[in-house]
Amino acid sequence: METKENVLLDIKDLHTWYRVYGGYLKVLNGINLIVREGERVSLVGEAGCGKTTTMKSILRILPPGDFLIPKGEICYRGKDILKMNSREIQRLRSQEIAMIFQDPTAALNSVFTIGTQIGDVVKYSLALEEKRVHKEKIKMLSVKALKEVSLPDPERMLVNYPFQLSGGMRQRVCIAMAISSSRNLLIADEPGTSLDVTIQDQILRLLREIVEKKGTSIILITHSLGVAREMTDRIYVMYAGTIVETALTKDLFKNPVHPYTKGLLASVPKLSGGGLAKGIPGRIPDYLNPPQGCRFQPRCEYATPSCVETPPQLFEVEKGHLVACYLAQR
């Protein structure tokens, strides 16, 4: 089915649980996700559906001691990230996968200059290769990265503190940090959400240019279907810790199959007017005690007895278009 060579990241049946008082929050319930080399993929879902948990599982940056991965594997170039030792995971984080967070103000440390923070990233990724890293080289690479994100006057930017920059500029610095050493996979967690529309547009355009120029793969996490449509080739729609539908972007918008995807698409207000649909009734299930069958079933208008009993598996409706719903299988 898949040629093994060009698959960069392959998540198989991933379960991530959080330990809380009274049991486990069973957040991820079997995530399957594939990212090929140079591919732009987005993960779309509403608040609390486990998008960020998935990404944090990939980089293993979940709060230590408070989580459990009972099942599943995350293969990066054929090697399971969950079984890597600390040296390997450090190498992965500093040279292979980079993450851009939602809120640049929280992602940057406010008591260090931009130069120190971006310099550290460069230094530690070089330190794996070379014994001694020259200060000039660090500075040179930092300036180069800042130039790539079109920040004005990058040399002077190095001595600035995050509070001296605007939100948009801070996010550019975060992107610069992510691309400062050669990376193969970028994970962008809602990179424009905390910014204004016009600034979000600038950031997304920049991100797209960088990804196209370098041929980097990207996983874009977003709650906005519009952003996903404009940025990526393939979309995964996520609901309550499960992938409910995945397809090429144009197929998904032309022919959504899962009731959740349909409801979500209809709920988005259109720039061309025409009023709003009625939305989706109910709310996301309690993860402490999630529904046994399909997790969307309590909110679904087409629910049948079989939906309540066993969760549906992903089913191919057309080539590359997979849906986890019994409706699609009929």
Place this chain on the structure above:
Amino acid sequence: MTQLGNNEILKAVNLKKYFRIGKDKKGPIFVRAVDGVNFSIRYGETLGLVGESGSGKSTIAYTVVGMYGPTSGQVLFKDQDIGMKAVRRPLSLKKEIQIVFQDPSSSLNPEQTIEQILSLPLRLHTRTPNRQFKEKMIELLEKVELPSEYLYKFPSSIGGGEKQMVAIARALASNPSLIVLDEPTSALDVSIQAKVINKLMNLQKELHLTYLFITHDLSLMRNVASRIAIMYLGKICEVADTATFFEKPLHPYTQMLISSVPVITEEEEKLKPKKVVSIGEIGSPVNPPSGCSFHPRCPYRMPICSEVDPEMIEVFPEHTVRCHLFSRPEETGSKGV
């Protein structure tokens, strides 16, 4: 003194609100949150106020409900000057203007049950006899489609959309004629947003309410507002009815905003003015750019833009724009529309 037009419920005339944040050698430093704004709202309509963060839209909302007193200028409501803080406002006026805030989790008291939350405006503003109190509260919950057992719940035990519904019910309790909606759905998911917005629209028809709707989401605005005013750094740039605003935007900033919105259909894609690409950053309201405050980001800027602040001009009937492109008619043909 300025008078209200015959069908206008609220009018702001040259409204200014400055906040003092410190001083230097030259004197005190102000944040010019709202800097000379004129607008009016008609009975039964929804005026949409759009703008990016820091443009002063919430400051206008808070001035209308009386959380701030204006620095200068006037706000008229039903032939009455309401340019005073809420403490000075008569109860009969407070009853008429209500507000729904952005984040329902912080605007509802977590220590109170829904019953307690709803009972305060009822006790203050209406003459409901004690034995009808519960009945009245259940009626309010019914208006926003919540079951009566919700009276005994705490805000923490209900969902975000339901909390916002309670906040709407609280605003309705005093039987107001104008409701200020300050980003009522930006904290909610789209599937829940649709439900809340539809409810608001139905309530407006049923109860003949007038809305001042504030949001930064243009796609949402298209579906709720009857007229739209767009703000940039404390000033209104363009006012038009909704269809015109999206189909023939005149101000370069409006065009930039609309072309920046991520959309989901081809049909919407066609609406976007492709020419205006977003550049630059929003200026500071402490020290706004000289002349037209948008000129550093404007693709059509002319020498005059950095010197003179343009006036608001009515280009077409009911369509006003504050831009030099339109104040000099000979230029419009080549550069503007």
